[in-house]
Amino acid sequence: MKKPDNEKASPVSKSSRRNFLQKSVLGGLGIAFLAKSNNVAADVEYTTQKVSRTSNPTELKITDLRVANTTDGPIIKIYTNQDIYGLGEVRDIADPRYALMIKSRILGLNPCNVEQIFKAIKQFGGHGRQGGGVSGIEMALWDLAGKAYGVPAYQLLGGKYRDKIRIYADTPSSKDPEVYAKRMNYRMEQGFTFLKMDFGIGLIKDIPGALIGEKFWSGQSEWDQSRPGNLSNTKHPFTRIQITDLGLEKMVEYVHTVREIVGYEIPLSADHFGHFDTNTAIRLGQAVEKYQLAWLEDMVPWFYTEKWKEITQAVNTPTLTGEDIFGKEAFIKLCDEHAVDMVHPDLASAGGLLETKKIGDYAEEKGIAMAMHFAGTPVSFMANIHCAAATQNFVALEHHDVDTPYWEDYVVCDKPILQNGFVGVPETPGLGIDLNEEVVKEHLKKGEKLFAPTDEWNQRNSWDRQWS
Incomplete structure (x- = not known):
């Protein structure tokens, strides 16, 4: 008799088979049937060929x-x-x-x-x-x-609310708003139904008179982690950078150009803006209100609950934070205070699938929606997909590597993973993926095994x- 495919893929030991037989018989598999058989093991194997023998969970x-x-x-x-x-x-x-x-x-x-x-x-x-x-x-x-x-x-996690997950794509920015808008338009041509843009103070820092206090930090990379006192490691309220009227005018022009090309039929959210104080955050939020952005993200650090509440109450555009929060407790505080309009956990920081679902469920009780931040390999991405499927107030999941040609090759699963701005929820066990170890080897860091x-x-x- 030909062995079923699942057995060939997952062989079991003789002792495991013997234990399975014993437990199956004691469980009432069909003693009368077994008693008449000349080959009990073979008959039980045939009768239970669709039962997974990969694991004995207990x-x-x-x-x-x-x-x-x-x-x-x-x-x-x-x-x-x-x-x-x-x-x-x-x-x-x-x-x-x-x-x-x-x-x-x-x-x-x-x-x-x-x-x-x-x-x-x-x-x-x-x-x-x-x-x-x-x-x-x-x-x-x-x-x-x-x-x-x-x-x-x-x-x-309790089952799913949806069969496919809505994705919003990270899009490389450009100081030329028309170039950036064309890139965003291309995202729509790819099938995305939710977009996010970057229009932080980095876009205007070279315009004379656009920023106050920025020159003090000049020459310091925002992403340089090596210096404790540099711009990257200074909390927003303490940089004392402010946007002038000219700076606001230029940022509004940027958003206007992008919105004109993208249109108003698709949600358009705003990513991190750089480090400036609460008053400047409010001025900027009010200046772009007419463009109906889906959210304003990380305007101040997530732990300044009162400052977030002040910003949220002062602007009509939804506010959002949370990608750096670990555990549900800080999200509960934000939700209880109604300090933000949306939460934005990164499952790979927040505590994993169940903790992120708990965050979403608590936010849902408070009438708050959940978007999800993501940057990494398809392993973490698919964990996000399962959590998003199981959480009712989910809106959209970020994807940072839409333009990376080898990204999906990291894993073995149904391909393509991303289709027309959505990802289908896997129906295979676990996260629904396995590794393509040859591709993983190609992208190991230098000296790693x-x-x-x-x-x-x-x-x-x-x-x-x-x-x-």
């Missing part, structure tokens, strides 16, 4: 955690004592050690107890990319649990309980 244990540190982000792989493994990702090219430091805390545990493990390791997460280790492990646990039970991850042993992280050397 006996599943974590045995290892390894990393493939790519130029697009660290991909983690959690191994088990059975023939399945889980995939996750540390956020946005962050340090893989955020995940490796937690390895000793999860070895030997059953990965199907996702929430229990999350509560044990949550203490090792932090805001921004420091949440990447906990979140990446949580992703891999849901991938494992879905594979163990033979269901897609969204099903374990593919899933090399990490035994140096096996030993647990401290007592982690945070209470007495």
Whole structure:
């Protein structure tokens, strides 16, 4: 008899088969049928050929955690004592050690107890990319649990609200608004039904008289992380940069040009603007109100709840923040205070699939919608897809690599992943993907190896309980 495809892909040991037979018979598989058979094992195998034998969930244990540190982000792989493994990702090219430091805390545990493990390791997460280790492990646990039970991850979160996920694309900016508008128009031709633009103060910093106080910071890259006191590491209210009337006029002209080409039938949101104070944020928000932007993003840091509330109450354009928040607690504060109109978690910082769904569910109770931030490999992207499918107040998910030709090649799944601005929700177990390891190898960071042993992280050397 020809063996079914799922068995050929996932062989089981003789002991596993014997245990399965014993439990099946005791469970009433059909004792009368078995008693008449000349070959009980063969008949049970035929009768149950559509039953997944990949895993025995109650006996599943974590045995290892390894990393493939790519130029697009660290991909983690959690191994088990059975023939399945889980995939996750540390956020946005962050340090893989955020995940490796937690390895000793999860070895030997059953990965199907996702929430229990999350509560044990949550203490090792932090805001921004420091949440990447906990979140990446949580992703891999849901991938494992879905594979163990033979269901897609969204099903374990309570089921889905939608079959396809709306995507908004990151679009390379240009100081020429007409060039940028044409790029945005191309996004619509690609099928996107939601757009986001960049029109921060970087666009006008070379215009004489457009900004006050910017020259003090000149020559300091906003993205330079090496200097504690530079512009990148100075919180918005403390830079004392202000936009003049001329600067506002130029920024409004930029938005006007883009809106004229894009039109008003499609949502157009605004990305991070740079670092300036609350008063300037309000002036800018009021200046662009007539263009009906979908949201104004990260105008001040997320933890200034009162400042966010002040901005939100002063402008009619929706406000949004949250991509650097770890855990639901800070989102709850923002929602309770009605400090923002929308929340914007990054699943790879927020705590993973379930924590992000909890954030969305709480926001929903307060009448607040949820968009989702994303930048990374298809591993984290597909984790976002499952969470978005399972969360009712979801609006749209960001995609930073629409123009990266090899990006989808990282994984094996139904292709193309992105079609006409939407992504179909996978119906295969777990996250619904596997790795194309040859492509992963091509994009490893210099000196890195593919899933090399990490035994140096096996030993647990401290007592982690945070209470007495």
